[in-house]
Amino acid sequence: MIRLRPVGLALLVMLPVSLVAQDVTARLAGRVSPEVRQAVAKIASDAATRGLPVDPLVEKAIEGAAKGVPADRLIAAVRALEGRLGDASAAVRDAGLTAPDGDVVEGAADALNAGLSASDVRDLVRVSHSPYDPALTLRVAATMAALGVPATQATELVEDAIRAGRSTAELMALPSQVQADIGRGATPEQAAQGLARAAAAGRPAVPPGLEKKGKPANPHRP
Amino acid sequence: MMAGYHALVKQVLDGERSLADLPLDLRAEAEEAVRLVHAVDRAPVTLPAAVEERVMAAVREHAASPARRAWRWLHAPRDVELRLRIRPWMVWGGALTAAASLAILLTRPTISSSPPETRVASRDTVLVRFVLYAPGARRVAVAGTFNQWDRSAAPLVPAGTSGVWTTTLALRVGQHQYAFVVDGERWVADPGAPAVDDGFGRRNSLMAVTAHGGRVL
Numbered sequence: 001m002i003r004l005r006p007v008g009l010a011l012l013v014m015l016p017v018s019l020v021a022q023d024v025t026a027r028l029a030g031r032v033s034p035e036v037r038q039a040v041a042k043i044a045s046d047a048a049t050r051g052l053p054v055d056p057l058v059e060k061a062i063e064g065a066a067k068g069v070p071a072d073r074l075i076a077a078v079r080a081l082e083g084r085l086g087d088a089s090a091a092v093r094d095a096g097l098t099a100p101d102g103d104v105v106e107g108a109a110d111a112l113n114a115g116l117s118a119s120d121v122r123d124l125v126r127v128s129h130s131p132y133d134p135a136l137t138l139r140v141a142a143t144m145a146a147l148g149v150p151a152t153q154a155t156e157l158v159e160d161a162i163r164a165g166r167s168t169a170e171l172m173a174l175p176s177q178v179q180a181d182i183g184r185g186a187t188p189e190q191a192a193q194g195l196a197r198a199a200a201a202g203r204p205a206v207p208p209g210l211e212k213k214g215k216p217a218n219p220h221r222p
Numbered sequence: 223m224m225a226g227y228h229a230l231v232k233q234v235l236d237g238e239r240s241l242a243d244l245p246l247d248l249r250a251e252a253e254e255a256v257r258l259v260h261a262v263d264r265a266p267v268t269l270p271a272a273v274e275e276r277v278m279a280a281v282r283e284h285a286a287s288p289a290r291r292a293w294r295w296l297h298a299p300r301d302v303e304l305r306l307r308i309r310p311w312m313v314w315g316g317a318l319t320a321a322a323s324l325a326i327l328l329t330r331p332t333i334s335s336s337p338p339e340t341r342v343a344s345r346d347t348v349l350v351r352f353v354l355y356a357p358g359a360r361r362v363a364v365a366g367t368f369n370q371w372d373r374s375a376a377p378l379v380p381a382g383t384s385g386v387w388t389t390t391l392a393l394r395v396g397q398h399q400y401a402f403v404v405d406g407e408r409w410v411a412d413p414g415a416p417a418v419d420d421g422f423g424r425r426n427s428l429m430a431v432t433a434h435g436g437r438v439l
Contacts, residue, residue: 059367060421064422113418139430143416143428172430
């Protein structure tokens with residue numbers, strides 16, 4: 001048994017958070033203003049304390065600086081992203097993933113940003129049992145929502161594909177098919193309905209050449 | 223110097239022996255020593271009162287300062303007694319551990335210097351072509367998560383005078399967000415790709431790079 005004094009315990013807890021702040025400060029050096037760097041390091045430390053991924057916050061700060069966004073607006077956007085990551089993490093945990101990795105939390109945050117609700121996120125995570133990666137299914141639904149498909153409809157389309165035992169490749173092909181139908185003049189809603197009808201009728205939902213069976217390498221993380 | 227006197231002479235100086243007890247050849251030395259000792263002023267020393275006051279004031283100042291006491295407590299060297307009781311099996315255990323570590327160091331295979339990550343990264347990299355129709359633009363670039371949003375890292379090349387700008391980039395497998403930068407200052411989402419709010423009032427385009435190439439996802 002190790003006996004620690006309260007001061008030692010506090011130092012042990014503070015050490016990783018302090019390292020996060022140092023790492024974030026180093027990564028942002030020369031890329032953002034000192035004001036933004038200091039604020040983002042603080043936000044990232046808070047996020048790390050809550051077990052949230054820090055990389056998206058750093059990347060958002062770099063993006064904002066590259067786009068010439070004023071400091072106050074940039075900091076607000078990073079803070080909003082931290083809030084969204086927190087909401088995403090809570091939704092994923094509610095769905096039964098007690099210790100989600102950063103990819104899943106980030107995927108859920110992207111899904112929320114694309115218009116999915118926390119309830120949609122919970123539903124998708126619950127049905128995403130192996131071999132389906134919840135981070136991937138969340139991104140498929142989020143991409144369809146970004147194409148204009150109503151969030152609930154996008155969620156149901158992915159859920160139905162999983163329940164029907166579609167392969168991961170077929171799942172990943174859904175947004176491309178929606179986009180192709182939009183290109184042919186359909187509304188996003190009509191495109192999603194067409195895919196749902198095709199799935200119900202048992203027709204293949206994947207274009208020729210993409211019928212690869214099995215789970216490919218996780219493609220949702222650069 | 224006292225060290226130079228004969229031992230019998232020192233006894234005379236200490237009052238343990240008289241001059242008459244000494245041999246004749248030491249008497250002259252003893253008489254000289256006695257004369258020098260008697261020449262020393264043995265009157266009691268009395269310090270001026272001012273000196274005593276100054277010394278006591280300094281002592282009181284040191285004693286009354288908690289900070290100084292704490293500092294002295296922290297810095298004062300202390301004798302520390304360290305007792306280490308070693309049993310024979312500990313000695314043997316330590317020796318065996320050291321020998322085993324040395325054997326592992328000497329017999330382990332040489333590690334290749336070629337980094338495997340490089341090969342894995344090259345397998346996970348896919349060429350993706352970006353196209354933007356921007357007639358009248360003086361220059362166009364693409365920036366995104368794949369190049370840290372550097373607006374000058376990936377310029378597009380005009381295809382003649384058609385207004386079409388293109389470039390091909392090697393991107394890692396995964397999902398990326400990006401936007402085109404027209405004339406170095408105008409950020410434009412890809413009209414052919416889904417887009418999401420970038421948090422700054424603009425839109426970022428989405429693209430997933432898979433083993434089959436760049437696609438919507």
